[in-house]
Amino acid sequence: MSELLRVKGLKKHFPIYKGALFPKQVGAVKAVDGVSFSVKKGETLALVGESGCGKSTTGRTILKLLDPTEGQVFYKGKDITNVKGEELRQLRKEMQLIFQDPYASLNPRKTIEKTVTEPMKIFGIDKEERQKRLDRLMNVVGLDTYHKSRYPHEFSGGQRQRIGIARALALNPELIICDEPVSALDVSIQAQVINLLEDLQKEFDLTYVFIAHDLSVVHHISDRVAVMYLGEIVETGEVEELYNDPKHPYTQALLSSIPEAKPNQETDRIILQGDLPSPSNPPQGCKFHTRCPIAEEVCKHKRPVLKQIPGQEHEVACHLVKEVVEDIEPTHV
Numbered sequence: 473m474s475e476l477l478r479v480k481g482l483k484k485h486f487p488i489y490k491g492a493l494f495p496k497q498v499g500a501v502k503a504v505d506g507v508s509f510s511v512k513k514g515e516t517l518a519l520v521g522e523s524g525c526g527k528s529t530t531g532r533t534i535l536k537l538l539d540p541t542e543g544q545v546f547y548k549g550k551d552i553t554n555v556k557g558e559e560l561r562q563l564r565k566e567m568q569l570i571f572q573d574p575y576a577s578l579n580p581r582k583t584i585e586k587t588v589t590e591p592m593k594i595f596g597i598d599k600e601e602r603q604k605r606l607d608r609l610m611n612v613v614g615l616d617t618y619h620k621s622r623y624p625h626e627f628s629g630g631q632r633q634r635i636g637i638a639r640a641l642a643l644n645p646e647l648i649i650c651d652e653p654v655s656a657l658d659v660s661i662q663a664q665v666i667n668l669l670e671d672l673q674k675e676f677d678l679t680y681v682f683i684a685h686d687l688s689v690v691h692h693i694s695d696r697v698a699v700m701y702l703g704e705i706v707e708t709g710e711v712e713e714l715y716n717d718p719k720h721p722y723t724q725a726l727l728s729s730i731p732e733a734k735p736n737q738e739t740d741r742i743i744l745q746g747d748l749p750s751p752s753n754p755p756q757g758c759k760f761h762t763r764c765p766i767a768e769e770v771c772k773h774k775r776p777v778l779k780q781i782p783g784q785e786h787e788v789a790c791h792l793v794k795e796v797v798e799d800i801e802p803t804h805v
Contacts, residue, residue, distance in 0.1 A: 482543035505703035574632035630661035
């Protein structure tokens with residue numbers, strides 16, 4: 473598979489100002505702090521981590537909804553980091569977003585027909601073609617065509633998310649950022665939406681960056697997983713390899729928290745001590761060392777970089793992973 477998206481050294485810092493009359497910048501919230509990864513065409517890369525680790529900010533920065541502080545974003549081999557105007561407008565057709573909250577992401581004053589066809593109208597698609605696409609999209613997301621004259625308040629949460637998915641597909645995109653698309657839904661509806669996303673991926677040859685914190689959902693839908701902590705990626709790998717043999721202590725703690733459907737089976741739950749540090753004042757060295765159960769002195773002073781485990785499609789940023797050979801060059805630099 474060819475590479476569709478590459479993110480290199482991406483940073484997004486939000487400035488902190490102090491003073492009412494003459495505000496002065498006194499710091500920055502380092503929401504995304506040097507993220508690098510690639511996504512192949514047709515695959516699903518999951519970005520996972522605790523709330524506040526920078527997953528959603530990463531997705532919005534890729535889509536140019538936020539301007540990056542540093543770093544580069546390549547789409548189909550082209551650097552799109554600084555595109556603006558008409559070039560950015562045309563790029564919008566190929567890169568779309570499914571929002572987290574199906575209740576807040578739909579305009580309550582617009583019918584479903586207007587919501588889904590508005591992107592088509594903006595890009596000059598004629599009325600007859602808009603109606604054809606609308607009817608097809610309603611069918612593929614599992615809604616009847618007579619629903620198109622209704623308003624969002626007449627639908628359940630799962631149905632609203634299907635409408636959001638139809639809107640994202642309106643312009644035949646290739647890349648879709650799924651920003652926790654099932655976290656606001658009931659568990660029974662989550663499975664339906666996940667299955668729908670998988671079916672649509674096969675039918676329309678879509679590529680997903682799937683942002684989530686529910687690791688059981690991620691295991692089901694993703695091909696590869698990138699684990700984020702405090703604005704950085706600490707481990708990446710093929711989904712089965714990472715779930716079966718996690719290397720980073722943070723990944724191990726996350727995976728140990730997945731509930732098992734075996735009430736009598738004892739599990740070794742890893743409970744992290746302390747709170748997530750502030751992204752405006754992250755720890756020196758390894759950002760995870762303040763909560764890591766096996767941290768050593770080197771972790772407090774030296775920042776680890778992603779290194780590939782020999783013979784595997786598996787990268788980890790940890791000084792204590794023995795499989796990582798010290799003289800391997802850091803990846804994504």
